[in-house]
Amino acid sequence: MKVLLVDDSRSARRLIAHYLSEMGHEAVEADSGDAALPLYADLEPDLVLTDVDMPGMNGYALARQLRLSDPPDTWIPIIFLSSRIRDEDVSQGVDAGGDDYLAKPISPVVLNAKLRAMSRITDMRRRLMETSQALQAANRNLLRMSSMDGLTNIANRRAFDARLRERWQTCREAGEPLSLILGDIDYFKRYNDSYGHAEGDDCLRDVAAALAAATESADITARFGGEEFAILVNGPATTASTLAEAALTAVRKLNRPHAQSQVTDHVTMSLGVAGCVPSRELRPIDLIQAADEALYAAKGAGRNQSIT
Numbered sequence: 001m002k003v004l005l006v007d008d009s010r011s012a013r014r015l016i017a018h019y020l021s022e023m024g025h026e027a028v029e030a031d032s033g034d035a036a037l038p039l040y041a042d043l044e045p046d047l048v049l050t051d052v053d054m055p056g057m058n059g060y061a062l063a064r065q066l067r068l069s070d071p072p073d074t075w076i077p078i079i080f081l082s083s084r085i086r087d088e089d090v091s092q093g094v095d096a097g098g099d100d101y102l103a104k105p106i107s108p109v110v111l112n113a114k115l116r117a118m119s120r121i122t123d124m125r126r127r128l129m130e131t132s133q134a135l136q137a138a139n140r141n142l143l144r145m146s147s148m149d150g151l152t153n154i155a156n157r158r159a160f161d162a163r164l165r166e167r168w169q170t171c172r173e174a175g176e177p178l179s180l181i182l183g184d185i186d187y188f189k190r191y192n193d194s195y196g197h198a199e200g201d202d203c204l205r206d207v208a209a210a211l212a213a214a215t216e217s218a219d220i221t222a223r224f225g226g227e228e229f230a231i232l233v234n235g236p237a238t239t240a241s242t243l244a245e246a247a248l249t250a251v252r253k254l255n256r257p258h259a260q261s262q263v264t265d266h267v268t269m270s271l272g273v274a275g276c277v278p279s280r281e282l283r284p285i286d287l288i289q290a291a292d293e294a295l296y297a298a299k300g301a302g303r304n305q306s307i308t
């Protein structure tokens, strides 16, 4: 262990430093509380051994300062050394942030035992912190994954539904318009039939990436279902229409062959756009239904287009 040893008495420091090095620990010495503070910050010791009675900042004040300077989830053991150990001293030492009290003159056997006890706790703490950090990272990862579509790597239906509820509420309170684009790939069943399901998956990934890139200004672009996509837009239907045209163009520009399509010989998409100002009389499902009706109309009007 790296031990910060604070004592105004040079002879006391020498003796304890000698004990510490015999026990295989590294001692860094400070002759006052004021000298100890910057050392503590620089060295990041594993443990602090401090005298109580010192000119200037005494051991208790030092302990309080150290605890204040520590980030919330760190804990470096502080052990007081004093020839004066009354019950109140021990109590005061603990209140100042200390963990134990050792009587001077120091017994090397007791000192060694206390250091072993403290290092047992710090080791356990370190392991717990590592486990907790690993769990937090895993949790963040799970959270991210639970809102992402596994095939296309864009937002999934769950994330879309949650976002729609959020935006609906906010727009309703602010009296602002909210719009939705629903898109569906044209003749995708035929695509699967002629190119195979794996190629179909690849097509979905390409279309999703093209849509996401073309609709970066949207609130969220998500895979809504099999080969259907939903794009939520903060603004009126006219804004969403412009974005839908951009999405349409982006999919066309993929130039992905689709020999069995009845529209062109490349993969295309149909889009339906709807907008509203959310109110008490309306529900999010009404916006979805309106966009779905527009999409149905786009399909009926020959596909490869967007209808508002």
Ligand code: GH3
Binding pocket: 151, 184, 185, 186, 187, 188, 189, 190, 192, 196, 197, 198, 199, 200, 201, 204, 225, 226, 227, 299, 303
């Ligand atoms: P329309 O132009 O009217 O939309 O015709 P369509 O063939 O695209 O419509 P339909 O809903 O009949 O077919 C959708 C197809 O999408 C059927 C299904 O096999 C396919 N599909 C849905 N999810 C996936 C997927 O994850 N991967 C692949 N490869 N195909 C999928």
Ligand code: MG
Binding pocket: 007, 008, 009, 051, 052, 053, 054
């Ligand atoms: Mg002293």
Ligand code: MG
Binding pocket: 184, 185, 226, 227, 228
């Ligand atoms: Mg469909």
Ligand code: MG
Binding pocket: 184, 185, 186, 187, 188, 189, 227
């Ligand atoms: Mg389709």
